[in-house]
Amino acid sequence: MLRLGSSGAAVAEVRARLAHLGLCNDLPAGLDIDQVVFDDDLDRAVRTFQQERGITVDGIVGPDTFRRLDEARWQLGDRVLSYVPGHMMVGDDVTQLQRRLTELGFNPGRPDGIFGPDTDTALREFQAGVGVSPDGTCGPETFRAFDRLIRTVVGGNAAELREHLHLSRLQTGVADKVIVIDPGSVVEPDMCHAIAVRVEGRLAALGTQVLLTRPARVVGEPPTEAERAEFANSVDADLTVSIHVDSSESSLPNGIATFYYGHPRGSLHSHAGRVLAEHVQGELTSRTDRLDCRIHPRTWDLLRLTRMPAVRVEVGYVSNPSDARRLSSEAFHDAIAEGIAAAVTDVCAPIVVR
Numbered sequence: 001m002l003r004l005g006s007s008g009a010a011v012a013e014v015r016a017r018l019a020h021l022g023l024c025n026d027l028p029a030g031l032d033i034d035q036v037v038f039d040d041d042l043d044r045a046v047r048t049f050q051q052e053r054g055i056t057v058d059g060i061v062g063p064d065t066f067r068r069l070d071e072a073r074w075q076l077g078d079r080v081l082s083y084v085p086g087h088m089m090v091g092d093d094v095t096q097l098q099r100r101l102t103e104l105g106f107n108p109g110r111p112d113g114i115f116g117p118d119t120d121t122a123l124r125e126f127q128a129g130v131g132v133s134p135d136g137t138c139g140p141e142t143f144r145a146f147d148r149l150i151r152t153v154v155g156g157n158a159a160e161l162r163e164h165l166h167l168s169r170l171q172t173g174v175a176d177k178v179i180v181i182d183p184g185s186v187v188e189p190d191m192c193h194a195i196a197v198r199v200e201g202r203l204a205a206l207g208t209q210v211l212l213t214r215p216a217r218v219v220g221e222p223p224t225e226a227e228r229a230e231f232a233n234s235v236d237a238d239l240t241v242s243i244h245v246d247s248s249e250s251s252l253p254n255g256i257a258t259f260y261y262g263h264p265r266g267s268l269h270s271h272a273g274r275v276l277a278e279h280v281q282g283e284l285t286s287r288t289d290r291l292d293c294r295i296h297p298r299t300w301d302l303l304r305l306t307r308m309p310a311v312r313v314e315v316g317y318v319s320n321p322s323d324a325r326r327l328s329s330e331a332f333h334d335a336i337a338e339g340i341a342a343a344v345t346d347v348c349a350p351i352v353v354r
Helices: 009-020 040-053 063-072 092-103 117-130 140-150 158-170 189-204 225-234 271-287 301-305 321-327 330-348
Strands: 178-183 209-212 239-246 256-261 292-298 310-317
Touching: 009 040, 009 063, 040 063, 092 117, 117 140, 158 271, 158 330, 178 189, 178 225, 189 209, 189 239, 189 330, 225 239, 225 301, 239 271, 239 330, 256 271, 256 301, 271 292, 271 310, 271 330, 301 310, 310 321
Parallel strands: 178 209, 178 239, 239 310, 256 292
Antiparallel strands: 256 310
């Protein structure tokens, strides 16, 4: 965990990677890397990087931020890409590959920077179509094939069309759906679990199969976001809703916000996830008196790794006196649960043709 005031070789490595991205200055030549300090300039660069990547902006280089820095150093052509089950390749170069395949009409899945089975299948189909050995390995020969075609075929919107199709398939009623509710907060986890159980009860009464990602009491370390996303994928969930309570060093932040998968800067996002976020945010703010902090795109692992529309709901701040009073009320918990259940029902409601 590196932060303002840290020093050493790891800080030098972080600075070098951010300098490569143009977010801060390079280190002076000849400087002893053990003496490199995490200063204000590096703190600003880290926060800018976190903001651009859609992860928590705290100026701290922990495992998630360092992993994203590692992903950012790869550009398409820097290395040979292929599908490795159990140890999938991740990076900006994979995102670029997925976007190229999408523009050419192939389906690598969501452009999330993860070389999974969908990307492998799409790459093999592309290779077979252009006369390259369909071995699923993206190397020099495949790069040359892309370069020949990308000049004439650009701007495809197949990914957006697939997102719209996925959303339309959801709209057959809520009774036949599998919904994962994730009481994922490390702040007030019991409170989040209590709200999740209320959501489960309301949706189950409508015939929906509802699964929670964790029990009321967790023995040992709670499951990571990646593990909870894998759970949702393994049960082939139709939707995932993650419930969180927040806290801040300041008592000023307050209100309700909902997040869906997407990059804060750029058009890459989950259309179906955004629709779900809009419904959830609208229902929660209409049923409570909390501040509407709107919806926002983020790339947190739970949103990024799930294969279905997923949202993360921040229902308030325990560090804010007004929010804390509401959060301690069972009536507020009921209102939140009713809002989430209503939003899920609305998203899955059949389209009425007049």
